[in-house]
Amino acid sequence: MEAIQDQFQTIVDGFIDFQGQKLAEQIATYTLTVSAIVGFLAGFVSQNIVYTLYICLAGTGLAFLVVVPPWPIYNQAPVRFLSSGNGRKGGSGVGTIIVGEEEVKVKT
């Protein structure tokens, strides 16, 4: 039961990593802005405001669909924490973190 609850909680939470958050924000901004601009121009050129309405609604729907669920593309750079095994008191242990593509040894 608890496992199902956890799974459900994960789906509802939909956590994504930091890179994903940046990407999601950019996608939301550009989708909404571009759809508004395209909708305005389409409506203005054709002198039919209904085109503006539908294009903007489509852009809005797309933005919600693409940005809100935790798609895998937003979870490609998960944060890796140091393993807890090295973490003795006094800070004598050595761990590795990944900076860019390289592993770097650090004191813990």
Place this chain on the structure above:
Amino acid sequence: MHSSLVRLQQVFGFLTTVSFVLASIIALTSYTYPMNPTASIKINDIAVIKRRSGGYYSTRQNEYANIKFDLDADFESLYNWNTKQIFVWISATYGGDRYPTNEAVIWDKIITAAAPSKKLTLKNIKAKYNIHDITGEYAQRNATLKLSWNVQPHVGVLMWGGVGESITKSFVFPTEKARNAV
């Protein structure tokens, strides 16, 4: 943006900003279209009759004016991409001793953007509304018919206007045709 709920709020929040800006720009474009409808009114017949004014039991009598007119109007220039419909009306304005400013609507019409023609040609139309004066008598006063319009946009503020001075039409209310109370 770390969880679904926050992303939902973010997208919705930015959506409101975008919508507001877009709506403002659309509303502003309305001002770029010149609005100069043309019209001419011809009065064919004015009848002033006396009738009981109130309900069935009322004994008070009022003069009612019923006007028949021709209207030839072109409202094409009021329609742009942001026009939902227009409301046009003809009103009679006249002075008076005790109540110097009077205006009464005798006819009106809504023409939606979907209407096949934005031109109106009405021949010998009876006024939609019989008008009566607050004093109960017209007493051969001078009056003017005026055509006014009101544009209702999809987005933005209502726009009001009247068709220029050339459209107004002066006339004199005739004496009442004697008629017994119905």
